[in-house]
Amino acid sequence: MGEPPLADLEAFAAVARARSFRGAAQGRGASPSSLSEAVRRLEARLGLRLLNRTTRSVTPTEAGQRLLERLAPALGEVSAALEALDGLRGSPSGTLRLNVPGIVARVVLPRITGRFLARYPGIVLELTVEDSFVDVLAAGCDAGIRYDESIEKDMIAVPLGPRRQRYVLAAAPAYLAAHGAPGHPREVLAHRCIRHRFLSGTMLPWEFEREGQVVRVSPEGALRANSIELEIAAAADGLGLIYGFEEVLAPLLADGRLVPLLPEWWQSFPGPCLYYAGRRHMPAPLRAFMDLLREPESRWPGAPG
CATH class of the missing domain: 3.40.190.10 (Periplasmic binding protein-like II)
Structure with missing residues (x-):
């Protein structure tokens, strides 16, 4: 059977990672048809289907996924050696x-x-x-x-x-005027909150720390989003408490659009x-x-x- 050409292996890995012949072609400066032909040659040489192709998607077969997992580090070594x-x-x-x-x-x-x-x-x-x-x-x-x-x-x-960062809790003056401010992290549960929701669906608890005492709360959230811009805008509009990276909220804290809350409980981390x-x-x-x-x-x- 002989060893498959390196170019065909690289073409397969690019398509398998991109899950698209067109996407892989754009990243390599090649045409989708040339990549498709390279994958066909490789499959014929190996006698195995490596990719499942439909009009809407390209996904590795079990054999294709196994090959990709072993191939990626090897191709990385080749690329590194040339570089x-x-x-x-x-x-x-x-x-x-x-x-x-x-x-x-x-x-x-x-x-x-x-x-x-x-x-x-x-x-x-x-x-x-x-x-x-x-x-x-x-x-x-x-x-x-x-x-x-x-x-x-x-x-x-x-x-x-930065070697240390912090999460900070804040709210708009309008929200605090209408609902008051929490005096302890557990009181956050009684407030409307703006939660960050990852694409996986995960929402991390809000973790506060003071003199070695750690308090974790998971408020329901009046708004759940995976857009920091939307979350910040909602907080500035007075829709609820926000708990986020200090660097992101700093401009709004500096100009008064947000007010810091429970600063003695803000947790720092590496x-x-x-x-x-x-x-x-x-x-x-x-x-x-x-x-x-x-x-x-x-x-x-x-x-x-």
């Missing part, structure tokens, strides 16, 4: 694919991405923003950014962004980490990104001199 040669040509090039949560995309990455791309013009930064934890390799990413509690133990984690699988050959774009993170910000491109 490692970038150092011989000068500035690194290629694509750095990161999977990040919405809060990091909003408050941490904006000050980093511009400096990174200015430093390395040969690198394309591709961000996927989602709040659920993913297998970064299976998802076709080089690394992810998450908070400590959701990082698998076999991943290498590198601190990124900031996010960049995480990736331990591999012998790290992709050159990822190594360049980590090199920038290790430097003092005063040395970043565009920093005040």
Whole structure:
């Protein structure tokens, strides 16, 4: 039978990750028909169907999923080995694919991405923003950014962004005038609240801490949404209490549109980490990104001199 061509394996992995021939083609600068032909060749060579195709979706078969799980790390090694040669040509090039949560995309990455791309013009930064934890390799990413509690133990984690962050509780003056303010975290249950609901359906409890005492409450929520913009607007309009990242609510607290509540109970927690699988050959774009993170910000491109 012989070994399948590497290009056909790469084409299959791209389609399986994108769940679409068209989507995979856009990311590779190829045509959907050429990828379809590559997958057909691979299936014929292996004697197995790897993808279930309908007019509306493309999904891996059991055999296809098993191949993808084993193939993704191997293709990553090949890509990293080739990218490692970038150092011989000068500035690194290629694509750095990161999977990040919405809060990091909003408050941490904006000050980093511009400096990174200015430093390395040969690198394309591709961000996927989602709040659920993913297998970064299976998802076709080089690394992810998450908070400590959701990082698998076999991943290498590198601190990124603020080392401590806080959740803050707040409400609009109009809401407080009509309903009063809670005097204790448990009294939050008697108030209208604006809850953040993840796409998975999960709503995390609101956790407060004071002098070692932790209080967790799960209010029903007058509004449940997965849009931070909508949640902030609702809070500013006086629709209920909001509990969110301090960096996100800070502008509204500063101008008085929101009033801080129970500040002595605000809980702090470790900031996010960049995480990736331990591999012998790290992709050159990822190594360049980590090199920038290790430097003092005063040395970043565009920093005040």
